[in-house]
Amino acid sequence: MPLVSGFPQVSGFLENAARILETAELGDGGPVTILLRDGRPISLTVENDWSLDALRRERGADEAFRVSRKNGKLFVEGRSHDRACLLAGNRPADAVRALLTPGWAAHPACV
Numbered sequence: 001m002p003l004v005s006g007f008p009q010v011s012g013f014l015e016n017a018a019r020i021l022e023t024a025e026l027g028d029g030g031p032v033t034i035l036l037r038d039g040r041p042i043s044l045t046v047e048n049d050w051s052l053d054a055l056r057r058e059r060g061a062d063e064a065f066r067v068s069r070k071n072g073k074l075f076v077e078g079r080s081h082d083r084a085c086l087l088a089g090n091r092p093a094d095a096v097r098a099l100l101t102p103g104w105a106a107h108p109a110c111v
Contacts, residue, residue: 021074
C-alpha cells in the first residue's frame with residue numbers, strides 16, 4: 001500500500017484526499033467540490049457553499065472533498081461517514097518561486 005504522510009497503511013479515504021491534492025497542485029482552478037460513491041466520482045461542483053457533510057448526505061455520496069486556495073496555500077478538506085481530514089500543500093510553481101527567492105538557503109529549515 002502506498003505511503004501517505006509517512007504512514008505505511010492508510011485508508012482509501014486518505015488516499016483519495018492525497019490524490020486530489022496532488023492533482024490540484026498542478027492547476028490554478030477555483031474552489032471545487034468532489035463527491036465519490038464506491039470510490040468513483042459522482043459529482044463535481046464549483047463554488048458550492050453547502051457543508052461537506054450536508055452535501056454528501058443529500059447526494060448519497062460516501063466521501064466529499066473540497067479543494068480551495070487561501071493566501072497562496074492549497075487545501076483539500078475531506079469528509080466521509082466517520083472520518084474527516086484537512087490536507088495542505090503548495091503548487092509546484094510556488095515552491096520553485098520560493099527557491100528562487102534571494103536568501104532561501106539561509107532559512108532555518110534549509111540549514
